[in-house]
Amino acid sequence: MLDVQDLVKQYSDVQAVDGISFIVNEGEVFAFLGPNGAGKTTTVEILECLRPLTKGSAHVCGYDITKESEVKEIKKNIGVLPQNYNALDKLTVKENIELIAEMYDKHLKVEDVIKLLELEDKAMARFENLSGGLKQRVGIACALVSDPKLVFLDEPTTGLDPRARRDVWDVLTNLKKTGKTVFLTTHYMEEAQVLADRIAIINKGKIVAIGSPQELIDKYGGQKILVVRSAEKTLSDKLKAKFAQVTVISNGDVHIKIETTDELYRIMGFLTEMKAERDIEILTPTLEDVFLKITGSKISEEGEAK
Amino acid sequence: MRFVAIFEAVTKNWLRSRTGLFFSIMFPIMMLFIFGSIFGGSNYVPTMTAAFIMTNGVIGLTATNTEFKRRGIIRRLSITPLTKTDWIVGCILSQTLLNLLLTGIMIGIGWLAFDVRVIPDPLTILMIFVGSLLFSGIGMALSGSLKDVEAASAIGNVISYPMMFLSGVFIPLSIMPSTLQLVSKFVPLTYFSDGLKSAIITKSTGTTLYDMGIVATLAVVFITAGVLLTRWKEK
Numbered sequence: 335m336l337d338v339q340d341l342v343k344q345y346s347d348v349q350a351v352d353g354i355s356f357i358v359n360e361g362e363v364f365a366f367l368g369p370n371g372a373g374k375t376t377t378v379e380i381l382e383c384l385r386p387l388t389k390g391s392a393h394v395c396g397y398d399i400t401k402e403s404e405v406k407e408i409k410k411n412i413g414v415l416p417q418n419y420n421a422l423d424k425l426t427v428k429e430n431i432e433l434i435a436e437m438y439d440k441h442l443k444v445e446d447v448i449k450l451l452e453l454e455d456k457a458m459a460r461f462e463n464l465s466g467g468l469k470q471r472v473g474i475a476c477a478l479v480s481d482p483k484l485v486f487l488d489e490p491t492t493g494l495d496p497r498a499r500r501d502v503w504d505v506l507t508n509l510k511k512t513g514k515t516v517f518l519t520t521h522y523m524e525e526a527q528v529l530a531d532r533i534a535i536i537n538k539g540k541i542v543a544i545g546s547p548q549e550l551i552d553k554y555g556g557q558k559i560l561v562v563r564s565a566e567k568t569l570s571d572k573l574k575a576k577f578a579q580v581t582v583i584s585n586g587d588v589h590i591k592i593e594t595t596d597e598l599y600r601i602m603g604f605l606t607e608m609k610a611e612r613d614i615e616i617l618t619p620t621l622e623d624v625f626l627k628i629t630g631s632k633i634s635e636e637g638e639a640k
Numbered sequence: 641m642r643f644v645a646i647f648e649a650v651t652k653n654w655l656r657s658r659t660g661l662f663f664s665i666m667f668p669i670m671m672l673f674i675f676g677s678i679f680g681g682s683n684y685v686p687t688m689t690a691a692f693i694m695t696n697g698v699i700g701l702t703a704t705n706t707e708f709k710r711r712g713i714i715r716r717l718s719i720t721p722l723t724k725t726d727w728i729v730g731c732i733l734s735q736t737l738l739n740l741l742l743t744g745i746m747i748g749i750g751w752l753a754f755d756v757r758v759i760p761d762p763l764t765i766l767m768i769f770v771g772s773l774l775f776s777g778i779g780m781a782l783s784g785s786l787k788d789v790e791a792a793s794a795i796g797n798v799i800s801y802p803m804m805f806l807s808g809v810f811i812p813l814s815i816m817p818s819t820l821q822l823v824s825k826f827v828p829l830t831y832f833s834d835g836l837k838s839a840i841i842t843k844s845t846g847t848t849l850y851d852m853g854i855v856a857t858l859a860v861v862f863i864t865a866g867v868l869l870t871r872w873k874e875k
Contacts, residue, residue, distance in 0.1 A: 345875075382719050385874045406721060414719045420711040422649055424656035429649065436645035437720035460656075476716075 335360045335395060335484050335515045336381065342389035343376050343539075350376040352539035353390065358484075358517055363510050365530035366519040367621070369631075369639035373539040374519040375417055378488050381517070383408055395483050410438065413482035417489045417519075419473035423462035427453055427472050430461055434476040442481045451475045451505060467498025474505055478514075485509070487518045491525060492637065503528060521637035523621040533621070537629045537639070547621060554627045555619025560601055562588040563613035572608065577601060592616075642722050646730025651737060654704070664700060665742060668692035669749055675810065681754025686840045689746045690771065690833035691809040693739045697775025698782070698803075699796035701735050705783035706792035714870075724872040728780050728863070735779070736772040743768050747840075756841075763848055764839040770852055771832040774859035778828075780866030803829045828858050 336358035343351040351373040358364040366374045379385045381394055383405045395411040397404035421430040428444060435441040448457050451471045456464065461472065470490055477485050490506065491499040499522075506529050509516065520526055526533050527547045535543040535550070543550055562569070565588045574580045577600075579591035592598045598616075605614060626632055631639040654661060672681070672688045708714050717727060743760070750756035760768075778799075786792045804810060806820060807829035813821050824830045835851030838844040 379874065383873070384715065384719065409719065409721045412719070414716070416712055416716055416719070418712055419716070420713055421716070422653045422713065424653045425649060429652065433645055433649045434716075434720060437642055437717065437722045439721075480720075 335362075336364075336517065337393040338377075338381070338390070339392070340390040341377065341380065341387055341392055343373070343380060343385070344388040349539055351380070354534075354536070354539070354541045355390075356534050356541060356544060358515060360483075360515055361513045362531045363506075363516040363518060363529055365526040365533045366517070366536055367521070367523065367526045367533050367625075368536035369521055369633045370637040372536045372639075374521075374536055375488055377536075378486055378517065378519055382412065382414055382486055410480070411483045413477035413480055413485045415470070415473045415477045415485075415487045415490055417492070419470060421461045421469075421472060421476070424460060426458050426460055427464070427468075427475075428457045430472060431475050431479055435479045438480040440481070441479050444479060447475045447479045450478070450508075465498065466494050467501050470494065470498070470502050471505060474502075474509070478509070482514075484515045484517065487516060489519055489521070491520070491522065499525075521633050523625065523633065527621050535625060535628060542628050543624065550621065550624045551619050554624040555621075556623055556627065557591045557593060558598075558619065559617040560590045560592055560598065561615045561617060562590070562605065562610060563615065565610065565613075569608060569610055573601075573604075576604060643726040643730040643733070646717075646722070646727055647733045647737075650731055650734040654734070654738065664692075664696060664738065665745060668742060668746060672746060672749055673753065676750070676754050681750050681756050682841055683837065685746055685750035685754070685756050685758065686836040687809045687833045689743050689768075690829060690836045691804050691807075692742060692746075693768065693771050694775045694803065694829050694832070695796075695800050696738060696742070697735060697772065697777075697779040698800045699779075699793065701731065701776055701779030702782040702786070702792045702796045703789055705731065705780065706786050706789045709783065709787070710789060718872045724870050725867060728866055728870060731780065732773060732776040732863070735776040736769055739768055739772040740765070758840050760840070763845065764836070767832075767835050767839045767848060767852055767855075770856050770859060771836070774828060774832065774855050774862060777859050777862030777864075777866050781862050781869050784866055784869030784871065803827050806830070807833050809833050828855065831855050831858075 339355045340353050341351055342353050354377065366377065368374050376385065380387050381392055381399065383399055392399045394408045397407045399408060428448065431444050431447060435444055448454055451474060453471055453475060456468055461469065491502045494502065510529065518529060530547065532546050533550060534541045543554060564586045570582045570588045573588055573590065577590055581589045583589060590601060622632065634640050668688055672684055675684045675688065747758050747760060750758060782795060783792060786795065806824050807827045808824060809829065813824055831851040831854040835848050835855060838847040
């Protein structure tokens with residue numbers, strides 16, 4: 335559905351995208367995960383034919399984005415939710431979706447899209463009177479109304495409160511069930527982990543890792559850690575003596591890295607024997623750990639690398 | 641026929657923007673009352689109509705389109721199969737409708753307040769249409785080349801106000817110094833205002849057609865500039 339090879343975007347003195355290559359398969363939800371300024375939106379805008387590329391090649395739905403004659407076909411086959419989506423303020427939800435629908439020769443029934451996005455109650459409300467979450471849902475409706483083969487969602491939940499973000503996730507989870515191919519950009523780790531089949535981590539214009547969330551966690555996330563909360567000294571000494579990779583933290587917590595499931599059972603058995611099984615917790619690595627391991631930085635709520 | 645959908649959407653958007661619509665119509669009416677009361681209404685019905693068709697294009701359309709650009713609305717539409725020519729045609733037609741509405745109201749006020757009894761003939765309507773094309777074309781060219789709304793308003797004002805004074809809309813050209821009379825020949829509003837005056841008041845078809853020819857030529861130039869300057873793709 336999407337085939338990108340050695341894509342480069344150079345602005346006068348900045349290399350925004352630095353030779354990235356990836357493929358997105360049909361029916362897949364593919365996430366581009368990275369901090370602000372990593373090159374996510376530039377890449378998406380190149381693939382949407384909004385910006386020219388500097389070097390490399392890209393095919394969208396089988397069409398070459400560098401050939402002006404094929405751009406028309408690409409536009410017919412993609413649906414887009416741009417970053418910071420906006421619509422005509424004084425028009426209603428329905429009128430805004432109808433406007434986008436009328437740009438295509440073939441489109442879905444606007445009423446069906448409104449129903450799919452659960453916007454029936456707001457169909458006659460003006461866009462200017464909607465909350466941030468509802469505006470994003472209208473944007474997703476506009477992206478879907480042409481029944482596209484490929485949907486680009488550029489930072490669909492940025493700036494939304496946690497509840498509105500969850501609402502949009504529900505919509506995207508339903509979209510995933512319809513089998514649409516989705517290209518999602520985000521700086522929210524949880525969003526990528528919940529929604530994506532595969533993730534490309536992009537940093538400073540380069541793809542630094544690519545794979546399914548579990549593959550990335552298995553490869554880069556490190557081991558699971560069993561935590562014994564506020565362990566007494568005698569217990570922590572016994573754990574250190576019996577198991578490898580035991581660390582005692584200053585607050586008294588004991589961290590034990592777990593290599594295998596067998597090892598986990600052995601530790602649990604020991605803790606049961608010691609009657610210390612109550613205050614234990616298993617920490618599973620997340621995409622945040624993956625990102626930290628690969629790039630040496632974290633991504634803040636606002637999307638900045640720190 | 642995508643421009644029809646754009647025309648419909650943009651028109652609905654401004655018709656529902658009550659404050660904007662109110663001032664787009666009330667300001668010309670107010671100016672017509674002021675100048676008509678001082679100097680008599682007959683000349684000011686066509687010249688004020690011409691002046692405000694000009695400001696609707698050069699200030700109004702420039703600001704609206706720059707705002708659409710800032711808010712990403714044009715960018716959103718450019719990702720669809722819509723062409724920029726369709727976008728521009730839709731916007732210009734919407735502006736033309738506003739101008740026809742304004743002309744009707746100005747003629748009505750002229751009739752009621754100043755006893756200027758005018759029934760617009762096809763030549764007058766054609767003149768309004770061609771003038772709308774010209775000043776909307778200037779608006780599209782300006783908004784195509786500007787990025788922020790504040791700059792759009794400022795530049796729109798800088799272009800509009802001198803144009804109003806230098807075209808004889810407020811003060812007759814005959815009492816102006818010869819240098820300014822010469823400058824007025826390079827001001828597009830001069831031809832539109834004169835053409836409208838001859839269509840509505842003096843009923844001089846020859847003069848109307850001559851002015852219309854100049855306005856139409858300039859309209860082609862500025863609409864072409866609008867098409868060239870409106871970016872459908874970023875750098």
